[in-house]
Amino acid sequence: MKILMIALQILFIHVFLYLGAGVKALLGVPIPASMIGLFLLFIALCLKIVKLEWVEKGAGWLIAELLLFFVPSAVGIINYDDIFSLQGLETILLIGVSTFIVMGTTAFVADKIFKRKDRETA
Amino acid sequence: MIYAAMILMTCILYFVAKKLYKKYPIFILHPLLLCPILIIAVILPFHVSANQYMSGVAFLTHLLGPATVAFAIPIYKHLPVIKKNMSIILISVTTGTLVAIMSSFALSMAFQLNSNFLISVLPRSITTPIAIEVSKDIGGLPTLTTIFVIFTGIIGGIIGPHVIKFLSIKSPLAKGLALGMSAHGVGTNKAREYGEQEATFSTLAMIFAAFITMIWAKSLIPALIHLTSI
Numbered sequence: 001m002k003i004l005m006i007a008l009q010i011l012f013i014h015v016f017l018y019l020g021a022g023v024k025a026l027l028g029v030p031i032p033a034s035m036i037g038l039f040l041l042f043i044a045l046c047l048k049i050v051k052l053e054w055v056e057k058g059a060g061w062l063i064a065e066l067l068l069f070f071v072p073s074a075v076g077i078i079n080y081d082d083i084f085s086l087q088g089l090e091t092i093l094l095i096g097v098s099t100f101i102v103m104g105t106t107a108f109v110a111d112k113i114f115k116r117k118d119r120e121t122a
Numbered sequence: 123m124i125y126a127a128m129i130l131m132t133c134i135l136y137f138v139a140k141k142l143y144k145k146y147p148i149f150i151l152h153p154l155l156l157c158p159i160l161i162i163a164v165i166l167p168f169h170v171s172a173n174q175y176m177s178g179v180a181f182l183t184h185l186l187g188p189a190t191v192a193f194a195i196p197i198y199k200h201l202p203v204i205k206k207n208m209s210i211i212l213i214s215v216t217t218g219t220l221v222a223i224m225s226s227f228a229l230s231m232a233f234q235l236n237s238n239f240l241i242s243v244l245p246r247s248i249t250t251p252i253a254i255e256v257s258k259d260i261g262g263l264p265t266l267t268t269i270f271v272i273f274t275g276i277i278g279g280i281i282g283p284h285v286i287k288f289l290s291i292k293s294p295l296a297k298g299l300a301l302g303m304s305a306h307g308v309g310t311n312k313a314r315e316y317g318e319q320e321a322t323f324s325t326l327a328m329i330f331a332a333f334i335t336m337i338w339a340k341s342l343i344p345a346l347i348h349l350t351s352i
Binding site: 010013014017020031032033034035037038039041045046055056058059060062063064065066067068069070071072073074075077078082083087090091094095097098099100102104105106107108109110111114115117 | 190269
């Protein structure tokens with residue numbers, strides 16, 4: 001019963017994905033259909049056209065199992081011999097270092113502004 | 123029939139990897155590392171190529187679309203918190219995207235990566251569907267970008283808790299923004315372990331990072347790429 005409900009809600013979320021695709025085709029904007037769909041669903045929720053209960057469980061499942069949807073693309077790595085070269089190794093090292101810097105800077109900046117704001121309101 | 127079997131196998135291996143990683147959080151057991159390795163080990167003896175496998179389980183990749191749409195729900199649920207912190211979100215995520223692009227660029231130059239790698243690695247810090255669009259836009263290879271995005275996610279998910287601890291970040295806001303900015307959906311997945319607020323800010327960081335990077339794709343990135351050709 002719960003699985004059926006989740007499946008139905010995911011089907012319903014597709015309506016917004018295809019509306020997004022429609023808007024993209026109509027306006028020719030370089031934004032992915034799924035991103036436009038996100039905005040359309042958000043607006044529909046705000047305007048109470050769509051009730052939270054209609055999508056909450058399906059959306060919760062999609063977000064919780066997000067990693068699963070990346071798995072097939074990750075298998076595609078064996079198509080890239082280049083990855084298993086020195087350049088590939090260097091790129092992975094680069095990604096590690098850069099991700100570390102990005103995470104540190106973002107956390108630091110957000111935390112600093114947050115603390116300052118906190119002090120102002122206190 | 124064979125497609126259904128491949129999807130079923132992928133799901134089973136994924137849930138096994140997920141359970142294992144939850145119990146033993148060592149990096150090699152990360153679902154995005156262990157699961158693809160196991161799948162490759164299963165399909166190779168059957169002479170199934172990666173491309174045949176990927177077209178067989180295209181349905182799973184397709185679900186990234188509705189999953190992106192689904193992020194409307196946490197945003198809607200946390201609207202008041204978002205409105206209150208809009209300036210922090212914008213400032214820290216704009217900084218994050220700049221640091222992501224500039225540091226990837228500088229390190230690529232330092233390692234003297236070939237131009238395919240250099241261009242494809244620039245949009246690596248944002249969610250896959252949009253990274254692919256940006257990659258096409260700036261002249262990169264979308265498949266290569268996808269792989270770099272996944273590596274970013276895996277690394278970000280693994281180092282995230284350590285960085286947060288090391289910098290002694292306490293606020294859910296800063297934790298969430300840092301995870302979503304640096305490791306997109308995989309970081310958001312990690313943020314869910316901290317709590318719902320962290321997950322929401324992570325989601326927001328992910329969405330804003332994608333949009334801001336789309337702007338950089340039209341301005342900063344072409345300028346950087348132009349620099350390499352001088």
